[in-house]
Amino acid sequence: MIGFWRTIAQVILAFSIAQSATAHAPTSSAAAANPANDERTLRAFAAIHPIDVHVHIFKTDPGFQKMLEGLDLKLLNILVIDDTNPNRKQLLPQIEDAVALVRSSRGHIALCTSFDPYKFDGASFSTNAVKQLDRDFAQGAVAVKVWKNVGMEIKDRRGQYVMADDLRFEPIYKDIASHGKTLMTHQAEPDVAWGPPDANDPSWSYYQENPQWYVANRPGFPSKQRILDARDHVLANNPKLRMVGVHLGSMERDLDNIASHLDKYPNFAIDTAARMEYLMLMPPEKVSAFLIKYQDRVLYGTDLDLYADANLPDALTEWQSRYARDWKFLATGETLTVKAKQVRGLNLPQPVLQKIFRSNAIRWIPGL
Numbered sequence: 159m160i161g162f163w164r165t166i167a168q169v170i171l172a173f174s175i176a177q178s179a180t181a182h183a184p185t186s187s188a189a190a191a192n193p194a195n196d197e198r199t200l201r202a203f204a205a206i207h208p209i210d211v212h213v214h215i216f217k218t219d220p221g222f223q224k225m226l227e228g229l230d231l232k233l234l235n236i237l238v239i240d241d242t243n244p245n246r247k248q249l250l251p252q253i254e255d256a257v258a259l260v261r262s263s264r265g266h267i268a269l270c271t272s273f274d275p276y277k278f279d280g281a282s283f284s285t286n287a288v289k290q291l292d293r294d295f296a297q298g299a300v301a302v303k304v305w306k307n308v309g310m311e312i313k314d315r316r317g318q319y320v321m322a323d324d325l326r327f328e329p330i331y332k333d334i335a336s337h338g339k340t341l342m343t344h345q346a347e348p349d350v351a352w353g354p355p356d357a358n359d360p361s362w363s364y365y366q367e368n369p370q371w372y373v374a375n376r377p378g379f380p381s382k383q384r385i386l387d388a389r390d391h392v393l394a395n396n397p398k399l400r401m402v403g404v405h406l407g408s409m410e411r412d413l414d415n416i417a418s419h420l421d422k423y424p425n426f427a428i429d430t431a432a433r434m435e436y437l438m439l440m441p442p443e444k445v446s447a448f449l450i451k452y453q454d455r456v457l458y459g460t461d462l463d464l465y466a467d468a469n470l471p472d473a474l475t476e477w478q479s480r481y482a483r484d485w486k487f488l489a490t491g492e493t494l495t496v497k498a499k500q501v502r503g504l505n506l507p508q509p510v511l512q513k514i515f516r517s518n519a520i521r522w523i524p525g526l
């Protein structure tokens with residue numbers, strides 16, 4: 159364990175030196191200006207036995223495994239099938255790799271599988287999807303993902319976008335509920351995907367890199383509201399189905415809207431994946447009050463990834479910096495720099511941190 163912390167300190171130190179040597183302005187608070195401070199922060203993070211419910215991992219690596227053990231960290235590895243990404247085009251090879259990854263992880267990685275929504279129009283679509291999911295459950299999968307291609311990409315024969323509440327998906331939802339598994343829904347995108355370019359939006363750089371998901375001014379494209387309404391129909395139609403709306407349930411700028419969803423649908427929770435910066439940029443009293451009131455309904459997730467061609471030292475630095483940043487924001491009163499703004503940590507009470515970073519994940523995603 160001591161070796162692990164020494165490695166962390168070295169990695170963080172190397173990162174800070176690289177940062178200052180290249181004189182790049184840090185793009186976020188992730189820049190580790192003070193390695194000793196980050197090491198202390200990560201020790202506190204590890205002490206809560208954290209669970210990150212939202213990651214994407216495409217390789218097995220002893221250095222990565224060592225990081226998981228050092229941080230006493232458990233991950234939920236989420237599969238999606240995405241015909242715009244070569245790593246994610248085929249589902250079955252991804253499942254095979256992911257099951258092997260879970261088995262080699264000594265309890266540190268669990269699997270959130272998916273089904274192939276591109277096949278929605280086939281005669282045996284739902285029967286086959288259910289068969290495949292049941293096989294994945296038997297191999298230990300604890301959750302199922304529905305991704306944004308439902309609602310934003312896949313069209314039916316009449317040229318209409320297929321929504322999450324399409325009746326062809328219903329037998330799948332029923333199957334997930336009957337197995338006591340959890341549905342993770344990534345529906346729609348941040349508001350900025352429908353709006354004018356906005357360099358101050360934490361998600362804007364994503365659309366510069368992934369213009370296929372920037373949908374402003376596309377004639378006939380569904381509104382964000384329509385896609386989220388379909389998601390809400392699934393919640394209403396399946397009260398026994400536990401659903402985690404990832405990315406703050408795609409209501410990233412509107413805590414009141416999230417709150418009214420949590421009030422209305424007792425089977426709904428959210429994760430924080432890739433949307434923590436929105437929370438960091440809101441009035442801190444409001445975010446604190448929200449997280450304390452809904453302390454049983456928020457799961458910690460990052461959306462960090464590890465692709466097969468990743469440079470491992472860089473990846474380890476990125477992962478650890480992210481965990482240090484998020485812990486500082488939620489658990490301490492330290493000051494962070496986010497999008498050139500000074501942000502004070504929320505210093506949430508320990509029992510609330512315990513729920514957000516760990517026990518909510520276990521309650522909402524049994525088997526984790």
Ligand SMILES: [Zn+2]
Pocket residue numbers: 212213214236431461
């Ligand atoms: Zn993700």
